[in-house]
Amino acid sequence: MTDWLEFIAALTLFMVSHMFPVRPPMRPWLIARLGTKGYFISYSFLSLLVLGWLIVAAARAPFVAVLPQWEIFRWAPLVAMPLACLIAVGGMMAQNPLSFGGLGKQPFDPDRPGVLATTRHPLLAAMALWAVAHVLANGDLAHVILFGLFAGFAVMGMFLIDRRKQRQLGQGEWQRLARGTARLNLIRLPLSPLPLVLAGSVMLVLILLHEPVIGYVPLPW
Template sequence: MILLVVGLLLFLCLHSARVVAPQARSGIIARIGEGGWKGLYSLLSLGFLVLVIYGFAVARADTPVLWYPPVWTQHIALVLMLPAMICLAASFLPAGHIKARAKFPLVLSVKIWALAHLIANGELSSILLFATFLAWGVVLRISLKRRAAEGEVTLPVFVSGRYDAIAVVAGLALWGWMILGLHEWLIGVAPLVF
């Protein structure tokens, strides 16, 4: 469990640097440049994400179960994951209605993903992982909203509805792929038990 906690702290602190330590972040950028910061940020993000994944895998092996979610919570999680996947796809495209209305579709996708998994899992390691990401998503959304109001962050402006269609098709494809085997291959848990 310690590896999971350390991984979460490192990953989320890095991804919250602009929120909790903007001067430190600016100082690093001043020293190593914007490109150096992006490279360092990407490298650290990947390393910390690997630590979270490994820590979660290790913790899952002997984590206590705090509650046994009813079967219907898995169905709710499956349904919630569809808009999460659509928002994820929309976040990588130019703005359609989905991206323009969600404003920060990647953050929304993370929040929906975390909520869906939080309600369908009762082990301590899962609750720790998903509750942490949900809380981080809420804090990040509030921060981004403030920064947008101050003009620091540019909100997406609608370009074309075709990007909504692409996001829906891509989100449906990813959602279906996860259900049909990718989730089990990546995580070791089948989202649907037949």
């Protein structure tokens, strides 16, 4: 049991850090003292630190095989991650009244939804692809727990945000904005030059940092 303590502690801290700072009355209290921008920067920085520890702790946990260690599963991240990077980059570049994460300057046009035609929830969809691919590539108990939670969180979040936005916007306005979008439809993924270049750069950085940060070379050859 002591071999699992670091993973359990990191997982507990990750869950606590994502439960309390985003809920009232903690969130308004933090925003009042840090400002909206300061709150999101601080929260994002804390989340990345805790996520990094959690991933490292999962790698250090005892190996207990859950899924078959088939060689083809090692390719899952290399297939899924370029798509995840492209969806995440495209989502960050566009305004998104139907979910969160959009930083684009151009107002959202429901007749030209861009990446939202692929998914209304680009960051959650990217997280789901990342998580499922890494469940397959690792297959041990700690990583199945870790990435399975992320995948479940992402999928559940898509449904919850759709319901919340329908209440906030009203059913008619939500349907007007969402008519050309999908919860997840990879066939409709737009392939614009700038997002492709940025996503490729992000993918390259992830590959280069994977071994020094995680301790594992992600390339199967």
